[in-house]
Amino acid sequence: MITAAWTLLFAVLGFAAGTLHVASLARNVRMLTDGGSALSTVGLLVLRFVVSGLVLVSAVHYGPLPLLAALGGWHLARSRGLRAERAS
Secondary structure, X not given: OHHHHHHHHHHHHHHHHHHHHHHHHHHHHHHHHOOOXXXXXXXXXXXXXXXXXXXXXXXXXXOHHHHHHHHHHHHHHHHHHHHHXXXX
């Protein structure tokens, strides 16, 4: 039962991290093309990787199922975000 709870928690965290990753990626691209500040652009890039990395590294400590759930949630959010960007 505890493994199922951790798996569900990391699926949700993975989805949130993936959503944040795609949203900040789109913002990063706009900042680069519109001539945004280099410091804020790099800061957002680092933040994107740190958040995704923290979620995935945290999931590793709870076993393979939470890790796969986090990756699945992250990938689902990524696919959803890319599809939304293509539609706009």
